[in-house]
Amino acid sequence: xxxxxxxxxxxxxxxxxxxxxxxxxxxxxxxxxxxxxxxxxxxxxxxxxxxxxxxxxxxxxxxxxxxxxxxxxxxxxxxxxxxxxxxxxxxxxxxxxxxxxxxxxxxxxxxxxxxxxxxxxxxxxxxxxxxxxxxxxxxxxxxxxxxxxxxxxxxxxxxxxxxxxxxxxxxxxxxxxxxxxxxxxxxxxxxxxxxxxxxxxxxxxxxxxxxxxxxxxxxxxxxxxxxxxxxxxxxxxxxxxxxxxxxxxxxxxxxxxxxxxxxxxxxxxxxxxxxxxxxxxxxxxxxxxxxxxxxxxxxxxxxxxxxxxxxxxxxxxxxxxxxxxxxxxxxxxxxxxxxxxxxxxxxxxxxxxxxxxxxxxxxxxxxxxxxxxxxxxxxxxxxxxxxxxxxxxxxxxxxxxxxxxxxxxxxxxxxxxxxxxxxxxxxxxxxxxxxxxxxxxxxxxxxxxxxxxxxxxxxxxxxxxxxxxxxxxxxxxxxxxxxxxxxxxxxxxxxxxxxxxxxxxxxxxxxxxxxxxxxxxxxxxxxxxx
Numbered sequence: 366x367x368x369x370x371x372x373x374x375x376x377x378x379x380x381x382x383x384x385x386x387x388x389x390x391x392x393x394x395x396x397x398x399x400x401x402x403x404x405x406x407x408x409x410x411x412x413x414x415x416x417x418x419x420x421x422x423x424x425x426x427x428x429x430x431x432x433x434x435x436x437x438x439x440x441x442x443x444x445x446x447x448x449x450x451x452x453x454x455x456x457x458x459x460x461x462x463x464x465x466x467x468x469x470x471x472x473x474x475x476x477x478x479x480x481x482x483x484x485x486x487x488x489x490x491x492x493x494x495x496x497x498x499x500x501x502x503x504x505x506x507x508x509x510x511x512x513x514x515x516x517x518x519x520x521x522x523x524x525x526x527x528x529x530x531x532x533x534x535x536x537x538x539x540x541x542x543x544x545x546x547x548x549x550x551x552x553x554x555x556x557x558x559x560x561x562x563x564x565x566x567x568x569x570x571x572x573x574x575x576x577x578x579x580x581x582x583x584x585x586x587x588x589x590x591x592x593x594x595x596x597x598x599x600x601x602x603x604x605x606x607x608x609x610x611x612x613x614x615x616x617x618x619x620x621x622x623x624x625x626x627x628x629x630x631x632x633x634x635x636x637x638x639x640x641x642x643x644x645x646x647x648x649x650x651x652x653x654x655x656x657x658x659x660x661x662x663x664x665x666x667x668x669x670x671x672x673x674x675x676x677x678x679x680x681x682x683x684x685x686x687x688x689x690x691x692x693x694x695x696x697x698x699x700x701x702x703x704x705x706x707x708x709x710x711x712x713x714x715x716x717x718x719x720x721x722x723x724x725x726x727x728x729x730x731x732x733x734x735x736x737x738x739x740x741x742x743x744x745x746x747x748x749x750x751x752x753x754x755x756x757x758x759x760x761x762x763x764x765x766x767x768x769x770x771x772x773x774x775x776x777x778x779x780x781x782x783x784x785x786x787x788x789x790x791x792x793x794x795x796x797x798x799x800x801x802x803x804x805x806x807x808x809x810x811x812x813x814x815x816x817x818x819x820x821x822x823x824x825x826x827x828x829x830x831x832x833x834x835x836x837x838x839x840x841x842x843x844x845x846x847x848x849x850x851x852x853x854x855x856x857x858x859x860x861x862x863x864x865x866x867x868x869x870x871x872x873x874x875x876x877x878x879x880x881x882x883x884x885x886x887x888x889x890x891x892x893x894x895x
Contacts, residue, residue, distance in 0.1 A: 372604075374645045377418040379426050383434045390596050390641075393440035395589045396423060399580070406547070406557045406574050409589065410564040410581040410691070412630075412709025414642035414661055416590035417560040418456070421515045424558055425452045428513045450555050451504045452513045453479055453497075462522035465535045469493060472543065476500060493539070494546040501550040511555035514547060519570075520561035523696070527666040533696050541570055548573035563707045566693040582691050582713070584633040591630055591638030597623070601648060608652030623647065626654055629731035630709070632691075634716030640709070643734060658709075659738035667708060668746055670699055679705060679728075680743075681805050681815050687713070687726040702728070710739055733812075740809040747803055748782055755781075759810045766837070766875065766890065775888045778879070781807070782886060800881050801841055813837070829865060836869035838893070843881040852880035853889045866893050 373387035382389055399407065411417050426434050430449035435441045455475060462468040472493040480486040480500050490496045501512050522540065526532045547557055564581060571577050580586045598605070598620070609619045627643045646657035679685055679702045692703040705711040706728060715727040730736045741752040758781050765774040782803065808815060813830040830837040840856035856878030860866070866874050874893040879886070
């Protein structure tokens, strides 16, 4: 039998996963700890394809008392199986929400379907919030038991319409009433767990659930979704051995490559996780490294936000910080750092907790998969090329840079930027920042660490780019009036006069000046000899 048949790549339902003999990475010890807190209302934010749906379906089977599904798992001998509860499981992932009317109709249909198909009940209420209250009351009345409510992708209807502010706010207000029904049914509820990608403020969505326990960055539950390094090695070792043998490399070396590509997600800066979809897809595809998670669907609103905002400092800031609590999502004032963090393109890399002070979290891009795919997508979006076509050009640029091939480097730059819309070249105030974003995105794709003053993207850019034993000292210049050769002279002279190279004399130092004059591009590359 092909061992890959046991990989749960496309299975996010616990019961189906167990019945089909798929591998389940046991999270029931953490689940038991959450339930043992004895709270009622819980919330968890995690990026897409990170195991939220599997978590909720596990809760469902547990509360319904389906003991045999949990055989050989931690909770099998650590649960009171004689206590069972009716479960309302609401999944908003596929809800229709292109208008307020369609959203309300679709939400009503979901609640009516749950009532009829799972509890044989016909609801009389017309509004979705009233339907939910009626359903909870009826279940409690007929069973005499408190009800468990699980809500998956609670924010999907809002995020699907985030570029239409009026519609997004309208849906948010409807959801506020819907979730408010839970508070009014408090005495009849045993447990409520809500998941989603984003974290909206309690005021905007959960104003009535003022005792909602947010587990998003709670260090006690930070690995509730996603796979740890130990779990990868324990549950998937046979797959790793097969791939290492097929590629004639050691398992340890393979693990290091996998770690670089797919590990790195964290919500406490201590425990680091793999996104399940990426690692399962990697194993299922015989160890082929690819951008699996990114290709499942980058939110269009994120790309629109990046393209509208040329001052995207957070993408290049090596010292990006978060102070205090996990930031809230604001429809009227979308903050790029918050959007990137909540959607999984940034993560917490380190934390500093000092008594009497706000916690400080250091943020960064999680791993190689996200970095390469994100910046390829950004670059491709700006220059009207596919993300797949950008990466080979970037590799050519890197080779030409290392070989000090000035003519080839300039030709590759011309190819890279040849499809920039002509209309952009009439906006002088934006062009310098625009070119900086494009060029620095390329540097990120090929793995350079960016240091210096580059976070001031709309001003002067002095950048040092580090990769292994190479230090690239870079100056980009843009002018509408000066000759392109004079611009290049200024760029190289500025590097030399300010002695940017001094801290890097133990490396191979390459000086680059790049000049932009409307659609004309030219470069100068020199190897600096100390």
